[in-house]
Amino acid sequence: MRGSLEDLGETPEAALAAAHAALDEGHVQKARDLAKYVLIRARGSDMRSEAGALACLAHCDRIGSRLRRASEASRRAAQLFEQLGDLQGESNALATLAHVCMLLGRNDEAVEAALLCVRLCDVKVPQPQVVLAHNCLGLAYSWSGDYERADASLEAAVAMAQRCTPPLSIYQPRLNQMWVESKRLLDERYQTGAMSSLVRLEALGRECAQLERTGQGALVMQGLQPMARTASFASASLLASWQGDTAAAQLALAAATGSLSGGMTWLDSFVRWAAAEVAWAEQDWVEAEKALVEMREMALAVEHEQLACQAHLLLAQVFELQDKNEEARREHRALRRRERRVVAEGLSSRESLVSWQLGARQSERHLRQALVVSKQFERWSLEDALTGIANRRHFEQALAERLPAAIGTGRPLTVAMVDVDRFKSVNDRFTHSTGDRVLKTVAAILSSEVRENDLPVRWAGDEFVILFDAAEPVARQVCERIQVAVADFDWQAIVPGLQLTVSLGLSEVRAGDTAETALQRSDEAMYRAKRVEPTAA
Numbered sequence: 001m002r003g004s005l006e007d008l009g010e011t012p013e014a015a016l017a018a019a020h021a022a023l024d025e026g027h028v029q030k031a032r033d034l035a036k037y038v039l040i041r042a043r044g045s046d047m048r049s050e051a052g053a054l055a056c057l058a059h060c061d062r063i064g065s066r067l068r069r070a071s072e073a074s075r076r077a078a079q080l081f082e083q084l085g086d087l088q089g090e091s092n093a094l095a096t097l098a099h100v101c102m103l104l105g106r107n108d109e110a111v112e113a114a115l116l117c118v119r120l121c122d123v124k125v126p127q128p129q130v131v132l133a134h135n136c137l138g139l140a141y142s143w144s145g146d147y148e149r150a151d152a153s154l155e156a157a158v159a160m161a162q163r164c165t166p167p168l169s170i171y172q173p174r175l176n177q178m179w180v181e182s183k184r185l186l187d188e189r190y191q192t193g194a195m196s197s198l199v200r201l202e203a204l205g206r207e208c209a210q211l212e213r214t215g216q217g218a219l220v221m222q223g224l225q226p227m228a229r230t231a232s233f234a235s236a237s238l239l240a241s242w243q244g245d246t247a248a249a250q251l252a253l254a255a256a257t258g259s260l261s262g263g264m265t266w267l268d269s270f271v272r273w274a275a276a277e278v279a280w281a282e283q284d285w286v287e288a289e290k291a292l293v294e295m296r297e298m299a300l301a302v303e304h305e306q307l308a309c310q311a312h313l314l315l316a317q318v319f320e321l322q323d324k325n326e327e328a329r330r331e332h333r334a335l336r337r338r339e340r341r342v343v344a345e346g347l348s349s350r351e352s353l354v355s356w357q358l359g360a361r362q363s364e365r366h367l368r369q370a371l372v373v374s375k376q377f378e379r380w381s382l383e384d385a386l387t388g389i390a391n392r393r394h395f396e397q398a399l400a401e402r403l404p405a406a407i408g409t410g411r412p413l414t415v416a417m418v419d420v421d422r423f424k425s426v427n428d429r430f431t432h433s434t435g436d437r438v439l440k441t442v443a444a445i446l447s448s449e450v451r452e453n454d455l456p457v458r459w460a461g462d463e464f465v466i467l468f469d470a471a472e473p474v475a476r477q478v479c480e481r482i483q484v485a486v487a488d489f490d491w492q493a494i495v496p497g498l499q500l501t502v503s504l505g506l507s508e509v510r511a512g513d514t515a516e517t518a519l520q521r522s523d524e525a526m527y528r529a530k531r532v533e534p535t536a537a
Contacts, residue, residue: 012038012049019056026226032060051080051089058096063227065265065302070100091120091129095136102143103266105305105339110140126163134160135173142180143306145187150180169218171211175228178204178235185242190313198242205239208232230259230267237274241281249278269298269307276314288318300411309338334408341404384458386436387443395457398467399515406509412471413509415518416479417526418446421501423462434495435462441494442486442502449482465519472508479504503530 019034035056042049054077061070074097081089094117102110114137121130138153157173181201189195211217212232218225233256240249256271276291296311312335319328382394390398399415406413420426420442427435439462446456446464453469468475483502491498505526509518 012042012046012053016049016052016056023056023059028060028063032057032064035060047080048084048086051077051084051086051093054080055089055093055096058093058100062096062100063265064263065304067100067104067303071097071104074100087120088129091117091133094120095132098136098140102140103304103306105143105309107140107144111137111144114140126160126165128164128168131157131160131164131168131173135176138173138180139176142183147180147184151177154180169211169216171208171217172228174204174208174211175232175235178208179231182235182238186310186314190317195242198239201239201242205236209236226259226261227265227267230256231270233259234267234270234274238277241274241277244281246278246281249274249281253278264298264302266299266302266304266307269295269302269304269311272298273307273310273314276318280318285318285322289315292318297409297411300405300409305338309335312338337404337408384443387440387458389443389447390455390457392457392459395455395459395465395467396515398455399518402467402469403509403513403515403518407511407513412469412474414468414470414472414475414506415509415522416466416468416475416504416506417459417519417522418442418464418466418479418482419503419526419530420462421503421530426498426500430495430498434498437494438491438498438500441489442500445485445489446482449485450478454478465522472506475506475508479506505529 015034015038019031019038022028022031022034035053038049039053039057042053044050054073058070058074058077061067061073074093078090078093078097081087081093094113098110098114098117101107101113114133118130118133118137121127121133134153134157138150138157141147141150141153154173154177158170161168161170161173178201181204185195185198185201208217217228217232233252237249237252237256240246240252253271253274256274260268260271272291272295276288276295279285279287279291292311292315296308296315299305299307299311312331316328316331316335319325319331382390382397384391402413405411420438423435423438426438439458442464443456443458446466450456450466450468451470455467457465457467459465466475466479468478470478483504486500486502489500491500503526505522505524505528507518507521507525
């Protein structure tokens, strides 16, 4: 891919234009590769291109459900655009930030970013940017439970779209109004046990279907057209289920399922919600429970905290309808725990926002100095000085964050201990300098072989740890690749006569585990491996 990017060779502007064109065509990975290429070239030397690349990457990660990564990229893009005085760029970056914060459950931050986005737009001049700003604010309000403000903001988006020259399709805000009304009805059923009226949702459904039939089902936002089709089918399935027309609901559900892309996104979780509602309408509680558990797990897999919380509430209702009161209480307790984690994560995010706001009052020179120092201290505190990979403190933080979710939801998590066989003899036979080079090389091999969400760590001395976001069989495959890579490495290039292997022990996190018990089992497994496997030095 690098060769084809450099063949664009001309300018960062050309590469970013190509990235946006790729998004229009639905080629998200191509767009991401182009934006990443621009970011590497522009970082530290071309602030405008860097901001544009970050904004594009944030949008790509939003489509791909890499929400935490998208939040950081969009926040940084907004900061750079603000420094450049580019209101349009800042507004677009804030719209992305508001959307991903909303999905991550950071409702206050989402509303603030969306409000600022609207304020930065010139609302007197109807344009796509203003439509998107109001659309984003409406969604942010809906997840905060303020459905009146949500509907009003989306109506403003409709009005702005109609006033644009040429007029824009009102399909996107109307489809989002269907989502908002569905969410309102869901809350109403939870609070009162019934939905008062489906009239509003039925009217929105008819209007969206009419827009689709007449070829006006286009979105204002790039790259989301396939997702809109799935959302439309799933929304239609919800409506039919609530109307009692399970045959139509099944047909719409099948269409929604068939329209899903290969990679998992939040829409997979939404479709499982629709499946649960079909089962609910048929009073098939076993199937409803199964669909809601899948909804929750899929939401967690794509970092959509809001849908995960919604799945907990729906499961609690399904259990209550069956007089399974203990199971219902369990779901409510799990929901409270998840909400507390979301709040804690939101507080950390707010610290970054406060730093941003304070930085705006300082000179650009002082702001840059503060950011450099902050990043240096953060890196030093979480990075092993010798190898450059994560250190023990970083591992303990990551495990503490991931362990509750692994135990509470069954999301797989595996710990692997890695030990360099007979490392002491390396220092004794050669030198400590050679030993340091060995450790750096092993760390580099670990980093190159693990997957994106896995965390390789230098634990102490010649011991390493890997935290796998996966079940043990998957982690074991990666570990086997690591053992082969270490054994096949040309150690003779470091010093003649040197040959190394590593021993590994794995343990998947179980119910009732603590960080200590998970580590202890993997450590014991590693020592068992050392006793039975041949080693070299």
